[in-house]
Amino acid sequence: MADVMNVGVNLEAFSQAINAIQALRSSVTRVFDSLKDGMKNKETLEGREKAFITDFQDNLQSVNRDLNELERLSTLVGRPSESHPLHNSGLLSLDPVQDKTPLYSQLLQAYKWSNKLQYHAGLASSLLNQQSLKRSANQIGASAKRRPKVQPSTLVLPIQYVDDVISRIGRMFPDLSIELFRPNGTSAVLLVTLGKVLKAIVVMRSLFIDRTIVRGYHENVHSEDGKLDIWSKSNYQVFQKVTDHATTALLHYQLPQMPDVVVRSFMTWLRSYIKLFQTPCQRCGRFLQDGLPPTWRDFRTLEAFHDTCRQ
């Protein structure tokens, strides 16, 4: 009974601790984000290094602060049940006839095994995914599923194959969620959501991208009758501009022999918009030009530029 009371009292501390964990996670993310972005554009090399180092220090300090806060809170929370690392199933270990019914130790073993299994399965699936262009990866299904190269026309690919390629791409990019629809017959329409930044509708003909339209994260992608709205353009000028650039990208990435590579390169390029509002232009160093952030992304380096700064 006393235990129950204790837990009730600590609930407040628990919620605070959860908040502290969230804060810690976001500050750690910021550290790695800033490391990943590298040095910002400044006039001198020293200036760049200095800004980078101070940034890094600030971030580390905030991590330290959040960690201290969490440690402070963790003493408040206490340990609700010290002897039960596996919570309620830990009660099994209290069984006095351990020798006859070794349930608890078996449970621990099984738990360990399932953990290991999951870990290895994860490794195996990522290894297998890397082999996507090799013959063996495509031969899992029916014999009708040939490599696109061998077929006379890549315009008629089996639905299954398209689905495979798309889901593989979806797994490659964790911040890109891809939903596949087939509203009219066999042609696929993809709804790509990129972080909390934008939504893109990609209309495909087998594995060729036919047209694409980009809208804001909070804009409607469905029309009134509940169908995907693949025609009307975004209400925001930024996304109208991004739509134009995405159409340019479609024309740029062309490789008729290997359509899946094209889709993958396009998605890689689209993913660089995750920092649409956060990166300044790499040429002029400013965020805005004519009220628009840098909407152009270089096809090779994926650097951000204003439309007029890119030449």
Place this chain on the structure above:
Amino acid sequence: MGVTCVCQVPVAEGKSVQQTVEQLHKKLEQLGAMKQGSFFVDCETYHATSNASGQPSKLLYVMHNSETPLSCLALFEGGPFLTADANFDVLMVKLKSHFQNAKGHKVESRGARYRYCDFLVKVGTVTMSSSARGISVEVEYCACVVPGDCWNLMKEFMQSFLGSSVPELPAVFSSKPEGLFVPTDCMDTMSQYLELFSKVRKQQVLPGSSVR
């Protein structure tokens, strides 16, 4: 609903509120912003009359925003917040025995609404019992919903017409543990207005500034 930032702009030296507002309008128009109608935000204060528990009673603020004409927002000091239908006002009249309207505490901000690309700028005169108390500027970046993403971009925009009086990141966003990473809603905007209004209320009346 994008990311909004509400701030108070100091009245320029030797100018009246009206003249400073016109100056801001001019700057926005030079930037290329288009005027798009007008806006208002108002706020009424209510006291809780019955106070059984003996605790100091919280104030209740009922606010309206022309951007959401069918809603009415009720905010207790320090939370909780509530979004209701517009006839919430009628309900407040019925609750007269519990909540009393503090007459003369009504604050409102009225002014013009400008659009520049995906930005929405609202320059308003804050008035309290028909005397102008200050200037509010609301900047909304409609294309983005996550404050942490576009704050630097908004700051650069505000610098272009406010000059040096650019505010810091609003406390509504930074005080929530994950505030910079979650989408905003209209309550964030209104609590910023509420903060501004309570600042204005405490402020001295500007000498010689009655509205129009």
